[in-house]
Amino acid sequence: MIKARAAVLLEPGQDPQLTDVELRGPVGDEVLVRIEAVGICHTDITMASLAGRTPMVFGHEGAGTVVAVGPQARRGVGEQVVLTFASCGACDNCTHERPAYCDQSTNLNMRGSRRDETSALRLDGAPITGGFFGQSSFATHAVAGSRNAVPLPDGFDPVLAAPLGCSVQTGVGAVLNVIGPVPSIAVFGAGAVGLSAVMGARIAGAKTVIAVDPVAERRALAAELGATITLDPTAGDAAAEIMSLTGGVAGAVDTTARPDVIASAVGVLASRGTLAVLGLGAPTAELPVTLIMAKGLTVRGVVEGDSDPQVFIPQLARLHAAGELPLEKLVSSYAFDDFGAAWAAAKAGTAIKPVLLTGR
Template sequence: MSKTATAAVVREVGGRYSLETVELDDLRPNEVYVRIQAVGVCHTDANMQEMVPMPAVLGHEGAGVVEEVGSAVTDFKPGDRVILSWPSCGTCPNCLTGKRYICDKAFQLLFGGRRLDGSSTIKLNGEWISGAWFQQSSFATHALVPADSLVPADDDVPAEVLAALPCGAMTGAGAITSALGVGPEDGVLILGAGGVGQAAIMAARMAGADPIIAVDVKPDRLKLAQELGATHVIDASQEETVERVLEISPGGVRFAFDSSGVVSSWNVAALGLRAGGVFAVCAPVERETLGGSPHFFLSKGVRIQFVMGGNVVPRVYLPKMMRWYKQGRFPIDRLITTFPFAQINEAFAAAHEGKAVKPVLVMP
């Protein structure tokens, strides 16, 4: 039986969201209805809209409570608290070898707006529209989700914290601990101190990295970076970034991580990494030339590592993040600004203007 929900519908790329009544499709055997309690606002929800036909219901960092399960679901029951995480097909070679974060069907699952069989999960005014964004479309009071993309949530972690974990924070922390494998006394350069970069800083501190150098152009974010574990900060609008990096770490750092998507970060990494270093990237660069940086990467033997979802398996990694939070080692709550669901447009504006590091929508 289908379910009615209130969803934030966007009708054109870059358009405003409006709260409207939608109908979720009937559950299939492997699917679950989740009542959403909180959902994170991520730049991906703004920057990747052109990938999905409009109108659409987006949102991909949901947290909530299971309301109903399909006939084949055995690992969840009504009343369970869950995080809605990244989907994967479960059958491709990468999924079968533990690399679900690079599932062969990832692009379709994340941005297709449909199930893998091409069917939609959401009706608006009797017409099917794009849903299944990251196979959840959690900018809504309820979401239809494949059970295998759910992660059990600890009862003593607030919903707004759970909603801050499954994309940006997981990407930043996973880039440090999994994709790069940062260890004690490894020098790390974090390019961009937004939500993803701040998560990377916290993970680098836990790993014992030194120095941890954060680069941004917003003084308030650099101040927060220092409070969360950066040993040095550089205001790229005021200082010569490469010169400062090499002053702090003569010869260059071992690792660099870019979450900014700014092409100049590639040039900083190329010059600020030591020979044999590793550059991890989770954001596409602007549509500009990379200038001379590829030559420096090549001549220094730098490895470029592209990162999807932190290169981690959510069901393994998110429980670790919840544990770190409860231990006080990963204070993700320091990044969060909450907004009522009805203020979704204000939340996106706050993110775009840099007034909120990690906006989270809280359901009524």
């Protein structure tokens, strides 16, 4: 067993607490990764608030170095990797390069591991729930599968690599992989995913990029990252303003998961426009079906940027190296011992992308 330190959700309704844990070594195609940086995503916060299987370790934007491998692992000791979502590799979607829609996605990502001898994590000698998104990387070490450990270029800063595992690939991928090159895009919500979508829209060559967010600092950052128009939805009817300025946009991205915002996003689409729905929140929303039919609109759910991470994350790394993806503008770094402060900043939205440094 390997001694490690992790942020463990000990009781439902509480925040995770740093404590000592143990990990078994990697088996099969698994790898053991020394985590050097890990991002906090709102999915972690949402799922922690709903968790019933405590103790449990969350975290799904880990980056670090492979220090041990199982006998069938497709990664080598010493490789720098970023950890992303898990997929089975065998279902129809996986074999057709659509792993974000893996038939086993819910089991492999949201539910975590079984609390038996197969669990990689132990607390006080007893197995606990790990395997969140195939990693549980709120820890100094994490066990992951070869499929969700993506190699990075030599020297890539793990602090900047961590958000590629989820939030950045989700936002950029929604534009590059789903909406595609269009003249105009509106992004609702300017958190880490929304700002990534703004960068994706600029990379895709959109001439008009609209960012809608109530927080002035986030609107300012959106403008810095490529938004040509920013709107405060609390200052007036943002949808009406978008229609007045553009007559309708070719693409829209919703990261809020608010039913009223999703309906507004549909309403600002031009004929044959596409709305990418990314947020995790409200399970249902009323949509203007007559308008969708009359204008030939597409409302498209998008998971993890519609990406094959083994292909798309290296593409994102190249975009960063070319200066097209300034990840450093999203990140606020925290020492791992300051997990509580980072978690609070993520919950309050005072940091766009908190990233924990776990001992580099």
